[in-house]
Amino acid sequence: xxxxxxxxxxxxxxxxxxxxxxxxxxxxxxxxxxxxxxxxxxxxxxxxxxxxxxxxxxxxxxxxxxxxxxxxxxxxxxxxxxxxxxxxxxxxxxxxxxxxxxxxxxxxxxxxxxxxxxxxxxxxxxxxxxxxxxxxxxxxxxxxxxxxxxxxxxxxxxxxxxxxxxxxxxxxxxxxxxxxxxxxxxxxxxxxxxxxxxxxxxxxxxxxxxxxxxxxxxxxxx
Ligand code: SF4
Numbered sequence: 001x002x003x004x005x006x007x008x009x010x011x012x013x014x015x016x017x018x019x020x021x022x023x024x025x026x027x028x029x030x031x032x033x034x035x036x037x038x039x040x041x042x043x044x045x046x047x048x049x050x051x052x053x054x055x056x057x058x059x060x061x062x063x064x065x066x067x068x069x070x071x072x073x074x075x076x077x078x079x080x081x082x083x084x085x086x087x088x089x090x091x092x093x094x095x096x097x098x099x100x101x102x103x104x105x106x107x108x109x110x111x112x113x114x115x116x117x118x119x120x121x122x123x124x125x126x127x128x129x130x131x132x133x134x135x136x137x138x139x140x141x142x143x144x145x146x147x148x149x150x151x152x153x154x155x156x157x158x159x160x161x162x163x164x165x166x167x168x169x170x171x172x173x174x175x176x177x178x179x180x181x182x183x184x185x186x187x188x189x190x191x192x193x194x195x196x197x198x199x200x201x202x203x204x205x206x207x208x209x210x211x212x213x214x215x216x217x218x219x220x221x222x
Pocket of ligand 1: 202
């Protein structure tokens, strides 16, 4: 069977999503994780889309992008000094939701495992796509800040709708929004990525694991 997901998945991220704080699950759970992971790897269809936009600062907490104003103090802090952003969206497709729904009827413990594993998979996929964006930008002598998603800090979830329209994400990669602004398929991400001419050597996995966060002016607050 083919592996539709050739990206490295952090086992420790899976354990963290399962609520294991630094411990390793027992053999029975590890075996179920392996079985569920293989099913997901064989069935998911990851897709991503991103586009670059110039921005015009209005003040220290808001900026204009193609006629739309984004107001968020914490996002603005994270992309302070940037003149450009990348709007990004990614999804694993509907398969994880289907596997979770099916397991909720037949084996609830597998449903919990599918949830945790697919949460780690979408993060790993976003990191892999982020690496491609980083390469595209470094070819132009530009550098990325860590991705900042609607719902982080004071960056309102409403901006999912604006990002979705700019990227046409329902047509391009099949992500739609519920009335309460949740993304369907559920294993999906949208984000703004600041593009800087200054190299802060940002850690792809984000400020939470960055060893410069204590003194960094741009540290993101989730
Ligand atoms: S804390 Fe690290 S990853 Fe976050 S913005 Fe600063 S340098 Fe970049």
